[in-house]
Every structure is written in structure tokens, then in C-alpha cells.
Amino acid sequence: MDKKATWDRFYTENSKKGKFRNFEWFFGFDSVKHYILPILQATNTNSPLHVLDIGCGTSAFGSCIYTHLPCAVNVTCADISPVAVQLMQEHAESTPVQPCNPASTLVFREMDCTELQRHYEPRSLDLILDKGTTDALLRSTEGREKAGQVVRQCLTVLKPSGYLLQFSDEDPDARLLWLEKESQGSQVAANIAVQEVGKLRGVTYFCYQFTFHIGH
Numbered sequence: 001m002d003k004k005a006t007w008d009r010f011y012t013e014n015s016k017k018g019k020f021r022n023f024e025w026f027f028g029f030d031s032v033k034h035y036i037l038p039i040l041q042a043t044n045t046n047s048p049l050h051v052l053d054i055g056c057g058t059s060a061f062g063s064c065i066y067t068h069l070p071c072a073v074n075v076t077c078a079d080i081s082p083v084a085v086q087l088m089q090e091h092a093e094s095t096p097v098q099p100c101n102p103a104s105t106l107v108f109r110e111m112d113c114t115e116l117q118r119h120y121e122p123r124s125l126d127l128i129l130d131k132g133t134t135d136a137l138l139r140s141t142e143g144r145e146k147a148g149q150v151v152r153q154c155l156t157v158l159k160p161s162g163y164l165l166q167f168s169d170e171d172p173d174a175r176l177l178w179l180e181k182e183s184q185g186s187q188v189a190a191n192i193a194v195q196e197v198g199k200l201r202g203v204t205y206f207c208y209q210f211t212f213h214i215g216h
């Protein structure tokens with residue numbers, strides 16, 4: 001599940017099923033908004049916040065933040081699949097939603113999230129969301145390397161006050177070790193906390209939350 005062509009096929013097949021509907025891996029925004037909105041509301045800045053949803057697919061997470069957050073926010077929904085990005089773009093144009101704050105923006109971009117530094121300055125983002133994207137990459141040997149790259153790139157482009165939230169079904173015993181290993185050697189040292197989100201169809205989901213210290 002680390003191949004662009006696989007995802008292009010998936011979203012092309014989905015788009016043939018009729019009228020566009022957001023497809024959510026695991027769960028929708030309402031189940032986890034209490035992890036996301038307080039972080040953004042507590043962030044102290046005079047300029048708009050910048051939120052990036054990596055591997056957004058056709059999830060409504062980005063547009064929900066855009067419509068729910070009272071302060072100004074620039075939301076970017078990014079995916080490696082141009083099919084997913086086009087579906088999201090067309091949906092946003094045909095069914096526009098109103099931002100909670102008139103200064104907020106919402107954009108959809110084709111992007112390989114193993115190369116975030118090609119698109120963003122170091123220490124420029126306030127929040128990165130990853131729902132199921134790292135999980136998908138971790139399912140293959142080749143993808144594991146890419147998943148590590150994604151984590152390291154996130155650590156580089158997040159502000160020191162920023163957060164990375166990963167929503168995942170991977171057990172903390174395995175995930176925490178892996179995350180600690182992958183984040184070692186980056187310029188920032190990450191604190192990683194985990195909370196149980198809950199059970200869905202017998203599977204337990206977790207929220208892994210990174211915050212940062214500037215390293216030496």
C-alpha cells in the first residue's frame with residue numbers, strides 16, 4: 001500500500017460508485033475532534049495556523065477543521081494520488097463549505113509526503129495529521145522505509161511548538177519503539193504520548209501525539 005498506482009486505482013474505483021462521498025479510514029472527524037481542536041485553539045500566534053493532513057485521501061478531516069476552527073487557519077490536504085486530490089478539489093468546488101473564520105483557507109495538493117521539505121520551510125507548520133497513512137506504508141518492507149521518511153520530514157517542517165498526530169490501529173508496544181527509533185537523530189527531540197481513541201468493529205485505535213524540544 002505504498003504505491004501511488006494502487007491508490008489511484010482505489011480512488012478511481014470508488015469514484016465509479018456514484019455521487020462523491022467522503023471516505024474515512026477508521027473513523028470520522030467527530031470521533032477525534034477533541035484531540036485536534038483544543039491543540040489549535042491553544043496555539044498562540046497572530047498569523048493563521050497552518051495545518052497539513054498527509055495522505056488525506058477523500059477524508060473530510062481538512063474541511064471539518066476549516067469549518068469548525070474559530071481562529072484563522074490555512075488547511076492543506078495532501079495526497080500522493082492525483083485522483084484523490086482531483087475528487088476532493090471537484091467536490092469542494094461543487095459543494096463549497098463556509099469557513100468558521102473568513103480568513104481561513106482550504107487547499108488540496110498532490111504531494112509525496114516523504115518529501116515534505118520540497119514543499120515547506122523547516123519549522124513552518126503548526127499541526128500535521130496522519131490518519132492511516134503511515135499505517136498503510138508500514139504494511140510492506142519498502143513502505144517501512146517511506147514511513148520512516150514521512151516521520152522525519154514531519155519533524156523537520158513542524159514548528160517547535162507544533163504537533164504531529166497519528167491515528168492508527170497499531171499497538172503501542174510496536175509503534176512507540178518504531179517511532180522512537182525513526183525520530184532519533186533528527187534535529188528535534190520528540191516527546192511521544194499515546195492515548196486510546198476507542199474500539200471500532202473490534203479493533204482498538206490509538207492517537208500518537210508528538211511534541212518537540214529543540215535539540216542540540
Ligand SMILES: C[S@@+](CC[C@H](N)C(=O)[O-])C[C@H]1O[C@@H](n2cnc3c(N)ncnc32)[C@H](O)[C@@H]1O
Pocket residue numbers: 001002003007023024025026054055056057058059078079080081084111112113114130131132133136137146
Ligand atoms: C489508508 S489511506 C488514509 C486516507 C485518509 N487519511 C483517511 O483517513 O481516510 C492512506 C492514504 O495515504 C496516501 N499516501 C500513500 N503514500 C503517500 C505518500 N508517500 N504521500 C502522500 N500520500 C500518500 C494514499 O494515497 C491514501 O490516500
